[in-house]
Amino acid sequence: xxxxxxxxxxxxxxxxxxxxxxxxxxxxxxxxxxxxxxxxxxxxxxxxxxxxxxxxxxxxxxxxxxxxxxxxxxxxxxxxxxxxxxxxxxxxxxxxxxxxxxxxxxxxxxxxxxxxxxxxxxxxxxxxxxxxxxxxxxxxxxxxxxxxxxxxxxxxxxxxxxxxxxxxxxxxxxxxxxxxxxxxxxxxxxxxxxxxxxxxxxxxxxxxxxxxxxxxxxxxxxxxxxxxxxxxxxxxxxxxxxxxxxxxxxxxxxxxxxxxxxxxxxxxxxxxxxxxxxxxxxxxxxxxxxxxxxxxxxxxxxxxxxxxxxxxxxxxxxxxxxxxxxxxxxxxxxxxxxxxxxxxxxxxxxxxxxxxxxxxxxxxxxxx
Amino acid sequence: xxxxxxxxxxxxxxxxxxxxxxxxxxxxxxxxxxxxxxxxxxxxxxxxxxxxxxxxxxxxxxxxxxxxxxxxxxxxxxxxxxxxxxxxxxxxxxxxxxxxxxxxxxxxxxxxxxxxxxxxxxxxxxxxxxxxxxxxxxxxxxxxxxxxxxxxxxxxxxxxxxxxxxxxxxxxxxxxxxxxxxxxxxxxxxxxxxxxxxxxxxxxxxxxxxxxxxxxxxxxxxxxxxxxxxxxxxxxxxxxxxxxxxxxxxxxxxxxxxxxxxxxxxxxxxxxxxxxxxxxxxxxxxxxxxxxxxxxxxxxxxxxxxxxxxxxxxxxxxxxxxxxxxxxxxxxxxxxxxxxxxxxxxxxxxxxxxxxxx
Amino acid sequence: xxxxxxxxxxxxxxxxxxxxxxxxxxxxxxxxxxxxxxxxxxxxxxxxxxxxxxxxxxxxxxxxxxxxxxxxxxxxxxxxxxxxxxxxxxxxxxxxxxxxxxxxxxxxxxxxxxxxxxxxx
Numbered sequence: 001x002x003x004x005x006x007x008x009x010x011x012x013x014x015x016x017x018x019x020x021x022x023x024x025x026x027x028x029x030x031x032x033x034x035x036x037x038x039x040x041x042x043x044x045x046x047x048x049x050x051x052x053x054x055x056x057x058x059x060x061x062x063x064x065x066x067x068x069x070x071x072x073x074x075x076x077x078x079x080x081x082x083x084x085x086x087x088x089x090x091x092x093x094x095x096x097x098x099x100x101x102x103x104x105x106x107x108x109x110x111x112x113x114x115x116x117x118x119x120x121x122x123x124x125x126x127x128x129x130x131x132x133x134x135x136x137x138x139x140x141x142x143x144x145x146x147x148x149x150x151x152x153x154x155x156x157x158x159x160x161x162x163x164x165x166x167x168x169x170x171x172x173x174x175x176x177x178x179x180x181x182x183x184x185x186x187x188x189x190x191x192x193x194x195x196x197x198x199x200x201x202x203x204x205x206x207x208x209x210x211x212x213x214x215x216x217x218x219x220x221x222x223x224x225x226x227x228x229x230x231x232x233x234x235x236x237x238x239x240x241x242x243x244x245x246x247x248x249x250x251x252x253x254x255x256x257x258x259x260x261x262x263x264x265x266x267x268x269x270x271x272x273x274x275x276x277x278x279x280x281x282x283x284x285x286x287x288x289x290x291x292x293x294x295x296x297x298x299x300x301x302x303x304x305x306x307x308x309x310x311x312x313x314x315x316x317x318x319x320x321x322x323x324x325x326x327x328x329x330x331x332x333x334x335x336x337x338x339x340x341x342x343x344x345x346x347x348x349x350x351x352x353x354x355x356x357x358x359x360x361x362x363x364x365x366x367x368x
Numbered sequence: 369x370x371x372x373x374x375x376x377x378x379x380x381x382x383x384x385x386x387x388x389x390x391x392x393x394x395x396x397x398x399x400x401x402x403x404x405x406x407x408x409x410x411x412x413x414x415x416x417x418x419x420x421x422x423x424x425x426x427x428x429x430x431x432x433x434x435x436x437x438x439x440x441x442x443x444x445x446x447x448x449x450x451x452x453x454x455x456x457x458x459x460x461x462x463x464x465x466x467x468x469x470x471x472x473x474x475x476x477x478x479x480x481x482x483x484x485x486x487x488x489x490x491x492x493x494x495x496x497x498x499x500x501x502x503x504x505x506x507x508x509x510x511x512x513x514x515x516x517x518x519x520x521x522x523x524x525x526x527x528x529x530x531x532x533x534x535x536x537x538x539x540x541x542x543x544x545x546x547x548x549x550x551x552x553x554x555x556x557x558x559x560x561x562x563x564x565x566x567x568x569x570x571x572x573x574x575x576x577x578x579x580x581x582x583x584x585x586x587x588x589x590x591x592x593x594x595x596x597x598x599x600x601x602x603x604x605x606x607x608x609x610x611x612x613x614x615x616x617x618x619x620x621x622x623x624x625x626x627x628x629x630x631x632x633x634x635x636x637x638x639x640x641x642x643x644x645x646x647x648x649x650x651x652x653x654x655x656x657x658x659x660x661x662x663x664x665x666x667x668x669x670x671x672x673x674x675x676x677x678x679x680x681x682x683x684x685x686x687x688x689x690x691x692x693x694x695x696x697x698x699x700x701x702x703x704x705x706x707x708x709x710x711x712x713x714x715x716x717x718x719x720x721x722x723x724x725x726x
Numbered sequence: 727x728x729x730x731x732x733x734x735x736x737x738x739x740x741x742x743x744x745x746x747x748x749x750x751x752x753x754x755x756x757x758x759x760x761x762x763x764x765x766x767x768x769x770x771x772x773x774x775x776x777x778x779x780x781x782x783x784x785x786x787x788x789x790x791x792x793x794x795x796x797x798x799x800x801x802x803x804x805x806x807x808x809x810x811x812x813x814x815x816x817x818x819x820x821x822x823x824x825x826x827x828x829x830x831x832x833x834x835x836x837x838x839x840x841x842x843x844x845x846x847x
Contacts, residue, residue, distance in 0.1 A: 012636075012708035050710025093773070111388045121774025123755050143773075150775040153757040157741075198770060198778045223709050251770055251778050259760035260777060341718040342396050352652075363704075363713040 009222030015054065018227040023056040025234040032058040034186055035233055036325050038066035038176055039193035040353020041221050047362035049223045061230065064325035065175040066193065068143045069095045069351035071275035071323055076168045077101030078305035080140045083166065083297060084114035086304070089132060091125035092140040093147075094118045095351045100344060102308040106140075122150045129163035138297045141165045144172050146195045148286055149260040152267035155292055164297040169286035171270055172196060173204055178281050180212045184326050187214060189233035194220040194248040199264070201256025202246050213242045220248035267292050276347055278320050313338055319346035322355055329356040329364060336360055395614045395716045402426065421475075421549055425626075428471040428609060429538075431547040439544050442477035444468055445537035453501070453532060456571050457586030458661075461504035464534040466591045466661060467612070469512045473593035474608040474664050476548040476600070477540025480593070482517035483509070486535040490526045501532060512591035514538075548600075552607040553627035555697040558673035562595055562664045562680055563588065563688040564641045565616045566648060569658020574647050584643050590662035595683045599664075602679035603672025609665050615657040618716035619665050620703045624695070627667075631703040633693035633714060657717040667695065735767050743776070745769060 026033065037043065043063045046052060055061070065071055078101040084090040090106060097118055098107045110116040115135075119125050122139060129137035141151045148169040155165070172193070179185060192205060197218045205216045215236035219229025229247045236243045246252050266289070273285030288296045297303070317339070318332035329335050329348070339345040341357055348354035358364065390397040411424040419440050421431035429444030446467045453460040465483065472480050485505070489498065509515060516536075524531075553559075567588040574585050592610070599605060607627060611619040616638070624631045640648075640655050648655045662685070668676045673691055680686035703714040733745040738756070743763070745754045752771070756763055759776040763769060769776035 015709050047712060049707050050705075050712040053710035053712075107388070111386050121755070123774055146772050146777065149758050149777065150755070150773055153755065153775065157757065195770075195772060195777070198772075250780050257758065257760035257778060260758035263758055342390070361713065361715045363711075 009220070009224040011224065015223050015227055018224065018231060019054040019056075021231055022054075022059065022227070022234060025231070025238055026056045026059055028238050029234065032060070033188050033234065033237060035059070035061040035189045035191060035230065036064045036179070036185075036187045037061060037191040037193070037219070038064045038172055038179075039196070040067040040070075040351065040355075040358075041195065042066065042191060042193065042219065042226065043355055043358050044353065045221045045223065045226050047358045047364060050362075051223060051226060052364075054227075055230075059230075059234075061191070062325050062328065063322075063355045064179050064190075065172070065275065065278060065323045067323065067348065067351055067353040067355065068147070068170055069099060070319060070347040070354045071170060071175075071278065072096065072099065072142055072168050072347065073274050073276045074101050075305070075307070076166070077105065078103060078307055079298070079303050080138075080166055081106055081109045081114075082303050082305035083138050083301060084109045084116050085306075086301065087115075088136040088138045088297075088301070089115040089117060089128060090138050090140055091117045091119045091128055093120075093142060095353065096140055096142050098344065099347045099350045101305075103306045105350075122147075122154045126154050126157075126159045126163055129160045133160070133162060135162065136301075137163050138301075139163070139165045140168065142168045144170055144193075144196055145199050145264070148268060149199050149257075149264045152264045153260075155267050155288075155295055156263055159295070164295045164300050165288070166297040167268070167287055169268065170273075170275065171284050171286055173200075173208070174270075174281050174284040175275065175278075176208065177212075178278070179325055180208075180214065182324060182326065185324075187325070188237050189215045189217070191226070191229045191233065192216050192218045194218055194225070194251055197246075197248070197252045197256065199257050199260050201254050201258075201261075202244065202252055203254045203256070205244050209242045209244045215241065215243045215245075217243075217245045217247050218252050220251065275323070276319060278324050313345045317346040319348045319356075322348055329359040332356070390718075395618055395718055397718075398613075399426070419545060419547055421547060425549065425551070427475065427550050429475040429477070431475065431542070431549075433544075437544065440542050440547055442472055442475045442540045442542055442547060443537070444471040444475070445535065446471065447533060447535040449533050450572070451530075452572075452575065453497075455575055455587055457567075458589040459501055459504050460532060460534055461501035462508045462589050463661060464536045465505050465508035465512065465514075465516075466589050468536040468538040469508075469514060469591040469593050470610045470661075470664070472538045472540045473591075473596040474548065474550075474610045475540075476542045476546050476608070478593040478597040478600070480512070480514045480538045480540040482515055482539060484535075484537040485516045485519035486521075486537075487519065488522045488524060488529055488533040488535075489531045490524055490529050492526045493532065498532065501534075508591060512593055548605055548608045549626075550607055550609040550623050551626035551628075553623060553629050553667040553695045554606060555629055555695050556670045557606050557629075557667045557695045558670055558691050559620070559631060559633070559693045559695065560599075560666045560668055560673070560677055560680065560689060560691050561611075561616065561639065562592060562599075562666070562686050563662070564639045564644065565611065565660055565663065566640055566644050566655025566658050568661040569615060570644050570647050570653060570655055573653060573658070585647055588660060588662035590685060592662060592664050592685070595680060595686050596664055596666075598679045598683050598686075599666055599668075599676050603676040604669035605666050605676065606669060607667035611660045611663055611665050613659050614716055615655070615659060616665065617654070617656045617703070617714050620714065621701075621716045623665070623667065624703055625701040627695070628700055629695040629697065630699035630701065631693055632696050633703060633705045635705050635707045637690050637692045639688040639690050654717075656714065670694070733769060733771055735763055735765050735769060737765060738763065743769075745771065745776070 077099055080090055081101050098105050106116045125139035202218045209216050215233055217229045217232040219225055232245050232247050268286040269289050270283040271285050271287050272280055272282045274280055293299055316334055318327050321327035334345055339349050344350045348356035391401045412422050416422055419433040421427050429442050431440045431442050433440045448460050448464045450460050571585040571587045607623055609619045609623055620631055644655055680689040704711055705714040735743050735745050737744040741757050743754050743756055754771050755775045761779040763779055768780040770778040
């Protein structure tokens with residue numbers, strides 16, 4: 001039953017009709033429109049279904065800081081690698097496995113003999129600790145809110161003593177503000193991430209739309225969801241309104257998943273941090289509260305990362321600008337040449353949520 | 369110091385490079401490894417003779433024209449290290465036979481003269497399991513109409529190998545001009561797949577991830593020589609390949625690249641089993657990017673496409689066959705997929721870390 | 727990561743449940759789903775944790791909205807929802823121009839009870 005109804009959100013005919021409606025709206029608006037989304041899964045949906053080639057002329061949608069792997073800083077990767085080399089079992093989500101630090105990735109460490117395990121879920125990492133009582137197990141906790149809540153849940157549940165986390169979780173709303181304030185950007189509307197909003201609710205965007213006078217629509221991830229989200233934004237833009245709308249009602253409510261949020265804020269608090277290439281963002285990194293400090297790998301261990309000289313190619317890497325939404329992957333000189341998924345220079349080319357990886361794989365450009 | 373992994377062409381620091389799982393995954397890293405180790409040393413630098421296919425072609429097998437002019441010998445080999453050795457739909461024995469028979473078949477040699485079987489197994493491996501593997505090999509051989517005619521057996525210590533590891537090699541004959549390579553597509557040719565895709569890779573990955581009894585996920589491992597013979601008899605087959613490691617996506621990209629054409633595919637036409645599609649969604653793995661062990665991809669002259677499709681569909685294992693696209697002179701070397709929504713590239717997966725699924 | 731797939735709960739064991747996602751079974755954790763979940767309910771899975779119970783009626787309603795759009799009649803969509811005509815859906819729509827805010831829209835829970843659905847949030 002579920003699969004049938006869900007597949008209806010993938011009906012190509014319905015999508016083409018929605019696309020016609022977008023064209024009509026663009027005619028009404030009469031000038032070009034620049035939209036931004038902040039979620040790797042949105043970029044994947046857009047690229048995988050070739051949605052950009054369905055958009056009318058003058059309408060563009062670009063990815064902002066929506067890839068948690070991409071914004072995980074090199075020093076954070078170095079710490080994880082160091083812990084693996086120091087003898088801990090490091091559990092990581094698949095995406096982080098190949099992200100280069102300054103001296104190599106977790107994949108490199110694994111090939112050289114360190115114990116790195118890929119897990120699909122935070123609870124798997126805890127199971128690893130339970131199954132290996134004689135070893136330290138460190139969970140490299142990356143991801144945005146949607147993934148931070150599960151991490152919080154397992155910590156609140158009292159994991160084994162040999163378990164700890166290296167928190168690299170990030171919080172998106174402050175990053176959206178940074179982007180909205182960048183002088184070079186001229187975003188007419190934001191498509192907010194449906195899954196993060198499942199946890200946080202959409203209410204937290206009320207201040208944002210007031211302050212920046214830009215509409216925000218929370219969108220889902222099936223092709224019809226994305227097109228509907230875009231449609232809602234265009235209507236707001238046409239009417240000169242800075243509305244806040246929920247176009248993903250089957251998963252998102254105004255107050256969100258309060259139980260998950262409570263757990264998350266019980267365990268984590270925000271602090272300023274550097275996002276890879278985008279400089280310091282206030283209150284956008286999640287760190288463990290005092291009460292949970294015993295599970296913090298940074299306090300439990302003396303983390304001694306080998307920090308390499310940065311690769312000269314890293315200087316040319318445009319990940320930061322791409323994450324800030326001021327450049328597209330193909331603006332980068334290294335894209336598809338020195339930087340490919342098999343040979344990545346920046347994290348944007350490694351993660352399945354990274355715009356460079358997605359464009360390299362699916363094409364990215366509208367005129368295929 | 370380099371940050372990047374698998375930098376094959378880097379001549380410094382070669383002492384620090386190690387073999388990685390990516391090298392075995394069937395895509396770019398593996399090709400680079402083969403290039404570096406083997407092609408550079410063994411490939412014949414002279415232009416191949418008519419009908420000859422050598423190492424440099426990196427096709428599914430090699431083709432050696434006989435001096436008598438009566439035809440060519442087709443030769444191939446594969447080692448099988450699948451984990452787990454027994455999986456839904458088959459086992460390493462069935463895979464060992466089907467894999468080699470199919471490599472020969474997609475080179476045009478659909479009646480193999482014989483197979484070799486080289487077994488490496490660790491001490492302590494239960495005899496009953498080994499029997500079972502050989503039973504499977506027997507069944508597969510009967511289906512393919514081939515025998516194992518020679519072989520080898522090695523037993524190693526239990527800490528030295530995690531077997532059984534089976535290598536099979538096969539030899540067949542094709543008439544003059546009868547070999548079919550993976551480089552023969554021309555613009556306008558139709559592209560046919562002989563059945564559903566993604567079955568083997570997703571079934572094995574699901575098995576390893578512990579997915580339960582709700583799904584009917586099975587490997588498609590089977591010999592396809594008979595089906596390929598029926599196809600070749602029905603019309604002009606211009607190119608063939610079996611879509612194993614790296615899946616349909618890798619295979620189509622390789623064919624396009626080698627043939628010097630582009631491919632236009634219609635996503636809605638690609639046959640995928642519902643249960644496999646679901647499992648793929650849940651795992652986040654695309655059925656187009658994982659291995660198939662009982663399928664063939666055929667390039668067919670446009671005029672013969674319908675007849676060939678009909679012949680394949682009439683075969684007991686070909687009922688899901690479909691025309692999935694055609695070759696074009698545009699965007700050579702790249703495969704463009706019409707998703708039903710918009711268009712996008714279908715690229716080969718880069719070094720998936722899927723341990724030993726075939 | 728497998729992101730946001732909706733699946734049906736088959737069996738619950740404390741904090742864990744066996745769920746079926748499109749014919750494939752997987753274990754999910756219920757620690758943070760934020761709702762009471764029973765067998766037969768649908769949940770959204772993210773990285774092995776259920777992050778939301780999805781009432782089936784909401785899926786159907788969203789489809790109805792799509793359909794109305796496709797027929798080109800926004801007002802019809804609004805009628806179908808029984809909503810006020812200035813506000814399409816479930817969100818707040820403050821106007822930017824004069825800073826005047828419209829009243830906060832009824833919480834989705836209210837909307838569902840207008841529809842006569844059993845689901846509570």
